Amino acid sequence: MRQLLRTPTGVIGLALVAATVILAIVGPPIWGEAAETIDAGAALQGASAEHLLGTDNLGRDILARVLAATRFSLLLAVLATVIGVGLGLLLGVLPSVLPRRAARLVTGAVNALVAFPALLLAMFTAVVSGLGARGAVLGIGMAIAPGFARLTQTLAASVAGADYVAAARLLGVPRWKIATRHVLPNIAEPVILNVTAVLGTGLVAMAGMSFLGLGVQPPEYDWGRLLNEGFGRIYLDPVVALGPAAAIILAGLGFNMVGEALAKSAARTSASAGPVSAAEVAPDDSAPDADAVLEVKDLTVTFPGGVTPVRGISLTLAPGEIVGLVGESGSGKSLSAFAIGGLVPYPGTVTSGRLRLNGTELTELGQAKRRKLLGTSMAMVFQDPMASLNPALTVGGQLAEVATVHQGAKRSAAWARAVDRLKHVRIPDPEKRARQHPHEFSGGMRQRAVIAIGLMGSPKLIIADEPTTALDVTVQRQILKLLREVSADTGAAALFISHDIAVVSELCHRVVVMYAGRIVEELPVSELAGGAAHPYTKALVASLPDLDTDKGEPLAAIPGTQPAPAEAGTGCAFAARCALADQRCGERPPLKEFGKAHTVACWHAGTVEIEVATR
Amino acid sequence: MIIENLTVRFGSFTAVENLTLEIPPGSVVGLVGESGSGKSTVAKAICGLVRYEGRMSGVDPKRVQLVFQDPYASLNPRMTVGASVEEGLSALPRGRRKDEVERLLSLVSLPPEFAGRYPRELSGGQRQRVAIARALGARPELLVADEITSALDVSVQGAVLNLIRGLQAELGLSMLFISHNLAVVRYVSDVVAVMHRGRLVEIGPAERVVGAPEHAYTRELLAAVPRLRH
Structure with a gap:
């Protein structure tokens, strides 16, 4: 009424x-x-x-x-x-x-x-x-x-x-x-x-x-x-x-x-009025990392009504490095990637202390320049390849479009490059395939084509958001292999987003774990199975059955659910589900150094109880 | 249940071809395969949701229950959890249904006050528990679980798998457990059957199929399972 x-x-x-x-x-x-x-x-x-x-x-x-x-x-x-x-x-x-x-x-x-x-x-x-x-x-x-x-x-x-x-x-x-x-x-x-x-x-x-x-x-x-x-x-x-x-x-x-x-x-959708109170972030004064492909500091995404699904995350990617971003649905991992790519949907607002791609501060660029830079030096791959491809156009035409729009190439040159890129992602018979429409491709082939679109420019950064979730395991393995090869060949860094910690451990060099909009742990992949320090990471690892899991034992389970972005509170967001939570957890633990290339946000990290409690 | 020569055709496309499978009473048979292998079609055929050729015997077709993949789609958003669970209890006199709903909810480790809630107030894992409780209410002779954890977050997946295993042991349920995830299937099942392009390519005790696969496709599938690097 x-x-x-x-x-x-x-x-x-x-x-x-x-x-x-x-x-x-x-x-x-x-x-x-x-x-x-x-x-x-x-x-x-x-x-x-x-x-x-x-x-x-x-x-x-x-x-x-x-x-x-x-x-x-x-x-x-x-x-x-x-x-x-x-x-x-x-x-x-x-x-x-x-x-x-x-x-x-x-x-x-x-x-x-x-x-x-x-x-x-x-x-x-x-x-x-x-x-x-x-x-x-x-x-x-x-x-x-x-x-x-x-x-x-x-x-x-x-x-x-x-x-x-x-x-x-x-x-x-x-x-x-x-x-x-x-x-x-x-x-x-x-x-x-x-x-x-x-x-x-x-x-x-x-x-x-x-x-x-x-x-x-x-x-x-x-x-x-x-x-x-x-x-x-x-x-x-x-x-x-x-x-x-x-x-x-x-x-x-x-x-x-x-x-x-x-x-x-x-x-009308329920998202309605309410002032946008975007967090004011001071530009970071420290010297930027000259070698980094991507340097993000204090990235925050805010929606009207004070909902902040991403809260001050910082990330640095070196050339050729593949970093996995894991978390449950609602942890803010996809939105973080969207924010880096400038794709956060209205009415969300993105703020950051620093957002540098290949040495250029993105927030200082105008719309057109920013789009051009992202269009040529960043590639994005999404979960559903069919949604990334236009069903009415040929696959080759969609690849060639990148070259004509962003690089001003002639049509014939663009087409030749498109065929070459399809060949690069190991699509058999690329000349013929380029003239086909997306519906004539299988799921794995489509995902290859999407990756090829990203390779039309000379990407320094590949952001892949759950690129294998909709694919079968055998196809998933091929796509993971392709991503690894592409990164090795071109020296591009890759941010690989997934809910599947096992997939991440197979592909990535470094793993970043997100929970309720914040990074709770960042560690080398070799530490994942045995050296994780955050109770949430440990539980994620333990809750995953593999082919050697003891069938006599129940799987580790995390009670409760992840809080919604608006309900995360001021303390540790994981406290309500954590066996170790005590008074100190009413205050949010900062992300601090734990070992070599390893940071964690937990008051109990490294203590004896954590080893016992998460057994 | 004994399934003999099951064939399902959609027009000229054969989704399942000449499948023979036995689900012994009180045991869990895992059915694994990739998308398009026909495993979900087998589930639908067993539940009588698609037309099929072949013979099924050993279980009253009316006493087969299905737990769906997506707990967001399998519960009526306009009905309370209690009303949804109660739908399968038509055999009981009205007065006893409320108690039975409470018993079923406690069986899946949900507090009785959940009966008055709506699905939108529940998390994915809790919804899937409600769907399991609803299926159990009909006292099924065979429970078919079709990818019941693939729409859930990793942190709740473990809890739902534990629940399924606990219920199976406690109630002696016969179950067909379908998943694309070989590790999950192995963990839950006594027997593992592998499907590929509508046909059964391998079947055997879970440990044997995983440990010493005989069919090339099973080996390919095993090699592709992502593993945590140690």
Whole structure:
């Protein structure tokens, strides 16, 4: 409701609907008598102070008649909507309840009805079931039903394919219960939104039927009937026709606007206002690392409402070095990579004390220069290669585009380089493959093509975000091998992001562990299995079954869950799940030196208890 | 359950071809394979969710339950945890269902007050526990677990695997445990079956298949398993 009042459409719509409903309640008692009072002496008058909208052929006041007719007009529209929506819902849900053959029959029938013009359907039904209000209501109801059935059917079909419906079926839940318990509640929201709009349409359509003489018959009257009676005099006294017309338009518009506003507020994502309080980070004064490919200091990503999924992480990558960034979903590892690549989605803001790529401070560059630098010296590989490739273009064309856009190469030269790069990532028969579309490639081949796109420039840094998670283990091994070769050949550094600590240990030289937006440990890969110092890293290593795990022992498990970015608190974020947590952990431990190239953020690191507790 | 000559076709594509597999009572058979190998189709066929040719015997088809891969999709977001678990308890008189829901939740180590919560208030691991509790409520003769840990974070995966093993030992469940992860399958199963392109290429005791693989594909699969470097 509050959402509705935020948009002008919602406010105006609600006001119009409220006015209509109030008039429908108070109209007949107040103006009912005046509307029926016949005054032969005042027949067929135009607008006057006494009769603002004039009088009809029996001298009845038209304004009173319009106001009093609100109840009947609205009632007819509601009835028609109830019939239409009820019938539509029934027809729409039936296919997900009936056995296959019957379901197809119903779907076919609905499709045929949708193809039939609604107005014809309404008039046909109205004429067949007898002229009058009843016929018109039935007619409009029938006209509304097919469209609504189609909507319901589409919504229901998407829910009927859900796993929870399959689970219910397996549990032997009867079909009609699946429909009422699983399907209907999950499509209720869009259905209700549509009912409001349908009500508006129904109101206008009912008036249309009465106006055409197919609806309400005298002596009864609704807005359409009044419009019909006034229409003959429109050239003499326009106001007698315009009064009822305005009522129809305003009421119909009101319902439609409310429906529109409801749909909009439902479609809006929950991410809403709230000031962006980006952490102010002072630029780092210390001398930059001249050899580093990537140097990041105090990188923070903030979203409105004070949510900071990445909190002050610092990272340095040397040429040819492969660094693994591990953590659970929600630890901020992907967002860190996005921030480095300038890809954090709106409304997130990125701040950093230092963000140097190959010796250039990225934050000091303008948009265009920054994009060009990132486009040529950084390559990004994502989890789903199909999402990184345009399905409508050939693979070779997409590679060549990099060279023509970023390097200003001629088309033929760009194409030759594209073929060469495909060959470099070991795609067999690259000339032929370059002319194919992504769908003709297997998953592993697509990922190779994406890596080849990154190699079109001369990348100094490759950021790979879960590049093998969607691939099979045998293909995963090939891609890991390729990444290693590419890094060795080109001297590019690589930041490899993964949730799988075993994969990281196979590929990387150094491992960075993230938890709740912060780095909790950074260590050489050789230390991972035996020398990890943070309880979280130790637990991650222990919870992973390998081919030699003792089947008699339970796996190590970490109780609880990682806190959401907004709930991380001021202490150690892992404390709530840690067996060693004590008073000191109420204060956040800093990331400090633990050994050679090894840092850890834990008050208990290196103590005797940690060895015992994490056994 | 004994599966004989199971074949599943989708149009002209044969997803599973002539598969014969025995799941002895009270034991866990692990089914491992890569995407497209047909392992999930086997699960669907056993549960009667796809049409198949072949014979299945030994277990009442109505007493097979499935735990799905994605606990975010397998629970109705508009139903409380208690109502979801209760769906499988239609055989019980109404008065006893509430107690049974509590018993099932405690079986998967969830506190009874979870019955009143909605799936969105639960973490992935907790949701998967609810899905397991729901399946157990129907007192299945065979439980099919299709990639039940692959949508979970590593730190909860261990706990869910421990739970599955504990329940199996406690209740003597017969189970078909499907995963692409050979290490996970080995840890949970007594017998391991390897699928490749719709066919069963190797089957045997878990330790034997992992320790002394006979089929070339099994060896390839084993070599590709990422291992923590020591």
